[in-house]
Structure formats: structure tokens, C-alpha cells
Amino acid sequence: MGKEIGVTVKKSEDFSEWYTQTVIKSELADYAPVKGLIVLRPDGYSIWESLKSSLDKKFADTGHRNGFLPTLIPESLLTKEKDHFAGFNPEVFWVTKSGDGELGDRLALRPTSETLAYTLFAKWIRSWRDLPLKINFWNTALRAEIKATKPFLRTSEFLWQEGHTVHVNSEEAEKEVTDILELYKKTVEEELAIPVITGKKSEKEKFVGAVYTLTMESLMPDGKALQMGTSHFLGQNFSKPFELKYADKENVESYAWQTSWGVSWRLIGGMIMVHGDDRGLVLPPRVAPIQVIIIPIYYSDEDKEKIEKISKEIEEKLKDAKIRVQVDNREQLTPGFKFNEWEMKGIPLRIEIGPKDLEKNQVTFARRHNRQKDDQAITGLVERVVSELDKIHNDMFSDAKKILEDRTSEVNTYDEFKTELEKGRLIKAPICDNPKCEEEIKEETSADVRVITNDAKDTSSKCIKCSDQSTIRPLFARGY
């Protein structure tokens, strides 16, 4: 693989350009002909399918079922919850024509489905017997982006799931909100090897229309925080305007309690940023479309035959063990070219098989994440690959966790805050309960409250902004 085919900038030198080149050159995604939109190529979509299947199983195991909602929402519905509409209005795509005719009422492309889903739920729910209702939708959301596109991070249409649940009381709904965030955290840590910090969003940063929002956040190598999933307690904020009521056992009607929650392909963006390096992608083994790439190496026709035979045998054995494996037997390409290409594509484990290996009944293992190589006997190879992929996952997770911890700072003054922020840190800093302080910090530094962890209470410090007594010590950062 020539230099120009690979990623041509260093991650540490031009992070933004490195990111874009990595996504496009590794063939995860490409730009669509419409500004702000991307397409997923098979490797990119395969990662989404892995995540989807892991989440979907967890949703089903906890009593959720999937449904389908159309893309088009009437304007009158979207505007029914006022704060919610005000929040989304600037980003809404509007359909005004079909064929050569004008539509009577214009239709919004779904920016999120609360208003549509709750109109239907109000029809479907009659009594306590119908609750809890726990439905999830795998679809896309469409929100017109004005800023420059970043694949997976900022696009005008994105793949996601949106869960919507309805409950008889607030306790059950709040438990759902917490359980889902835990389910998200487990998925991101166990599938993508990304450590996250969970907690609440501030009043200012919560979902428009929610009582409160739980979030999971991680820190990216450029020092910006990435919101990786949110779970909203909606209380009765939507059930009231949407007349979503249920009759209890005594036949008394009450407004129901609701939640909504979602993760998107942004998780893939986080995975690329956290694990990638100067050579390109580094894929966590559990979501890698190919987990093991086998490269036969030979210099004679006689060797070729033998080595291709053993490569094939190893491939078959690994396939039987449910490992996603491929032999790269493309001719006319050198082993070196292949090494570089598969490294750029982030394949977790490379197995090289050459004539000298064959003599010793062994192969060479080359790990993508730390580029370590060693010999492995052909006997016991399958078991070793299975355990090695787990080890790679664990190593990637601990490396990322160490970096997250090292880059989290605790400060007590606004000056320290600004200094740490310039270093690209996630910063714990005390603030008071006057929303103006949080607002002014954001205006002056572009950093906002990313997450208020469960242990964030702090009434013994001074607000970094106004020096009044603090109430909490949340985590701040600039965000994506």
C-alpha cells in the first residue's frame, strides 16, 4: 500500500483531518451527494449491526419490543409540546410538495418521534393492563446540520434507536431511565472498549421537554467530551398535552409517566477517535467485521501451494469457532502492502504464515492495538485466538480507561479551570445553583456541564464563577 493510499497525517498533529481520512480511507463511510449526509459502506454498517444486535438482545431480555414509525410527522403534532418544538424547530426538514402538487399541510421529517409515538400510545393505552408499554424503534433521525459534516458525529441524518416507555407511576419510569443508562454503559464498555462516565445533565443541557436527562460521556483525544447516549425521564410533560391517560384498577384515570432514550452511530465515531492511531483504525474485536486476517507469505510455487492449503485449513477451523476470519490471497500484492492495508482497516489480529513458520509448525501473531508480534504453534491455535481476542478487548479498555483517568482534573478556581481546559481535560469544578454561572462559564470558555455524577454533591467549596457557596462539583469539558 503506497503512502498516499494510507492515512497521511498524524493523529496527534491534525486530529480532525486524521479522523476524516481514517473514516473514508478505511472504507467505513463516504460522503453522500447531499451536503451533511453520509453513506455507510459494508464495513461501517457491519459495526452498526454488531452494536444493534447486542443492544437489541438486551432490550428484548428486559421486555422491550420493536415497532416501526413513518418518517413524516404533521406540523401540528410536532408543535404540541412547546419547549420540545422550540428546541428542534431550526433543524427540521420540511416536505411541501409531492409530485407536481403542493401539500395542504407541510410535513416534517422526523427529528425524533416523541410526538408521533405518544399520539399513538394515547390511542392504544386504555388501562393499567396495557402498561408498562415498552417500545423501541430502529430508524434514522433527520436534523438539518448547518456546521460542517463529520462522519458519525455531525450529519443531517443519522442511524439510531429511540426507546419510548409508558408507566403507571414515576418510580417505575425512573427505574427504567436508570436501567437503560446502565444497559448502554455495559454495551459501550463491553463491545466498543470505551470507558464512560454516567450521571445527570444540568437543567440547561437536558433534553427539551424532559424532567431530567441521564447521560454517558467519554473524553476524546482532542480534549472534547462526547455524549454517547442519553436516557430521559419525561414525567408527565408529554402525557398531559397528548392526553395519554390510563384507568387504574379502581377505574380512576391518571396521566401516565414516560421515558425516552437513544444511542446513535455516534458511538462508532467515539470508537474511531478513542482507539485509532497514526496508521488508521484500531477496531475492538467484538465489533470488528473481520477479527482475524490471515496473510500467506511465499516466494515459490511449491511454498504457495502448501501455505495456501494450511491458511485455508486454519481459516475453516476459526470459522467453526465463530471467529470472523478471512484469508487475503490476492495475487500481485506484496505481504507488506497487505499488512499496511489491514492495519489501516484496524483488523485486531493478523496471522502471518510463511515457509519458515511452516517448517516449525507455527504461525506469527501480530496484534493491531499494540503492534506486538509473537510465534504461535498451530496446535492449540483456535483456543489461543479466542482468548487473544478477549485479551485485546480488555487491554484496549484498560488503556482507554487509564487515559480517561489521567485526563480528569479537579480544580477550585476559575483560573485553574481555564488552564486545565486548554490542556484538553475533563474538569471537576464546584459551582453554585445559580444557572447564570453555568451559562457564563459556557459563554466565556465554550465548556459546559457534561455530567453530574451521583457523588457530585459539594456544599463545602466556592463556585468557581461567583465564589458563593457551591452545591455540586460536576464534570466540565468542551463538547462535540
Add this chain to the structure above:
Amino acid sequence: MGKEIGVTVKKSEDFSEWYTQTVIKSELADYAPVKGLIVLRPDGYSIWESLKSSLDKKFADTGHRNGFLPTLIPESLLTKEKDHFAGFNPEVFWVTKSGDGELGDRLALRPTSETLAYTLFAKWIRSWRDLPLKINFWNTALRAEIKATKPFLRTSEFLWQEGHTVHVNSEEAEKEVTDILELYKKTVEEELAIPVITGKKSEKEKFVGAVYTLTMESLMPDGKALQMGTSHFLGQNFSKPFELKYADKENVESYAWQTSWGVSWRLIGGMIMVHGDDRGLVLPPRVAPIQVIIIPIYYSDEDKEKIEKISKEIEEKLKDAKIRVQVDNREQLTPGFKFNEWEMKGIPLRIEIGPKDLEKNQVTFARRHNRQKDDQAITGLVERVVSELDKIHNDMFSDAKKILEDRTSEVNTYDEFKTELEKGRLIKAPICDNPKCEEEIKEETSADVRVITNDAKDTSSKCIKCSDQSTIRPLFARGY
């Protein structure tokens, strides 16, 4: 279940009203607030997921991979293949605004993705090494429907898959077109128990932009044919306007050869129509969200405890055998109410467990499709359920196949043709190769050529329209 809750019209008396009531009351789908659009409730979506998973596995096994394309297509792309655009133009939804601003160029909501996909393929494909390219997209298509909505059959947005492949020569592409149709037929017959007839569409009825279209068709109980899936040989009709070229081993550039193919949730509409009866849905076991419903029957607290215990045990055993099973232990509802409700929902097998059954260590099996009941010992119950579900599938398929055969007529004159058509038949009739005859038959009778089977050649008869020598004997019917 009260009469008013169930389906209130007979299938044979008001087919259209029966269909709608069955879909809505069995909770497969509901109307969305926008005219022409529906939503899928969990049972309806679950059937789609079963079909999807069966197709997806077959696509993967034959070397196809999934990708993602955005919903929005620029007008300039959509108009690039002229016939194709002319065909879709009247149905296109147009986005003209985002937020409060006007868009510079209006954007189409995807009616189908050929033009978008091939713009990208032209970027991605350089040489023979990149071929064949075989990509599938699970998404929705949006086409503004002017006629009245019929859930699953006629809606302005529908779930489907669209496959798009690119090949080095026409032989390989034509083999793909045939293989895919066979894969579709297998899926529809093996999952939905619907017999289909396969063959070619006429020039007049083919996909706009294709060289030819293969189709599978089935006959519905109202005498109308339903097109259940199509596979198009595109030749070089798109590769030329889209500049989709590849370099061969000698580095000579040629236009590539292409196919596209799709099935939609229309398959679910076919399943409802073919198998349903006056009581509502009859679900083929392999796609039923619940395959077995267990109804405990008791009249004393002592019996209740015993019978709920054994019901639970049977449920667990069936779950272990991967059967989708549920116990209906809702209190305050009579067994009779439950029987009616689950019959309306089409659950293939009901297991009743009452005090007398328990004394004899047996249960009662009640089949939905033929309403036959018999006793079954608790010993050996799991194995019996497994084989019974297969038997139900096979019985449903042969019943449907017999009906299809009985309702296929062969005629030689236009008068016979019209008589048979009024009986709701699929009609084999000879025509000549003058396209005017086909057109005039359609104008005069509303029946069109549904499918030209492989054995349709007939040069020894007279065209039913003009009495000239015939060329083929295709199947005609009125269509959905």
C-alpha cells in the same frame, strides 16, 4: 372477547373491510396521523423481523453485504436516467425547506436508491478486483400514494430491502437476477407458506429503467394478483449515464453490468389475505410472534394453583426448545374470551390445560388453521409441538397451493377470458407480440400480464385480442 372487539364482517362477503379490520384489530398495524402512512405495532414488526432475518442470512450466505444510504437524494441525480425518473416523478415527496430557510436545491425523499447508489458505486469501483459488488440496503421507500391506503399493500412509505449488484459481464449479472428470485421464492414459500408463480414481466410492466424484470406473483382470495417481489436485470442502462466503469485485467475500461431487486412488507399483506379467515389472522408458524399460547382453565383456587404450575412448566420446556410460547394467565377474563382473542391474532397452536386434562396427564391441542382439536399426553409434548408446527406450515402451504391451482384457468378466446376474469381467476391466454394487444386488454378489462413463465412460449395459438398467430401464453389477472 365481545363480538364488537372481533372482526365483524366475513372474509367472503366484504374482503376489503375484512382485511382492514383484521390488520387493525389484531394489532399488527395502525394508521399514522398522516394520510397514506401506517405504523407497525410490535406483532406486525416482529413478523417483518422474522422475514428480514431469514432473507438476511440468505443474502450473507451468497456474498451480499449490507450498507446504509440516506433518505434524501438531490433532484439532479434522480433525473439522470430519464425513463426511470419519468416513472417515479409523480410519486416523489420534495423537501424544499429546512428550519425557517429555503433549500437552494430541492431534495427528493428516496422512492428507490438506484441513482444514489450508482453515483457512489462509480466512485468506489476501479477495476475487476472490486467486482462483483453486491450490496443490500434495509430501509424504507417513500412514494406519495394518491389512492386510499391499505396497510402493507398501498402506503406512501414502506419497509423493504433493495439489493444492488455490479458485475463484469451480463452472464454473471443475469445469473444474479435469477438466483435472487429463487431465493425470494424459497423464503416466501418456507416462511409464509404462500405458493408463488415466477417468471418475467412483459415489456410494458417491467421496472422503469430495466432491460427486463423477473417477478413472483400469487393470487389473492379476491381474485387479484399480488406482485410479491421483483428482480431486475439493468444491463448497462444505468452504468452508462452514471459512468460506472471498471478496468479489466488488460486495463481496458468497460461499462459494468447491473442488477437491482427488492421485497417489501407487502409480503405481510399477502400472508394476511391468503391465510386469514372470518375469525381474523391465521399466522404461518415460522413467522408468528407467538407460536403457542397456553390457556390455563380452572374453577377453584386449588385447581388454579396446580394448573398454573404445570402451565409454567410446559412453557419453560417449550422455551428451552426455542418455541415462542406464552401463558395467558390474565385473571378476570374467561377462557372463552381468551380463545377468541388469540384466534383473532392468529396464533398457530393453542394448548388448553383444565382439571380433567390434568387428571389424565394430558392437555388439549387446538390448531388455528383448521380448528381441529385433540388430546396430547404431557410426556412427549415438546417433540410433538415441534413437529406439529412444521405440519401446520405444510398444511397451510398445500391448502394455498391447491386454491392457486384450482383458480388458474386456461382460455383461448377473449370471451372466455372475460368470463374467467369475473370469477377472479389467474388466466393463461395466448397473445401475439404486438404490444397494442396487451395494452388494449388492460384498458378494456383492467387485467394485465402478471408473469410470463419459463414455459410460456406458444406459437400455435391465436392471440385472444387480434387473432393473429400467438407468441406466448402468459398469466393475466387484475392486480394490486
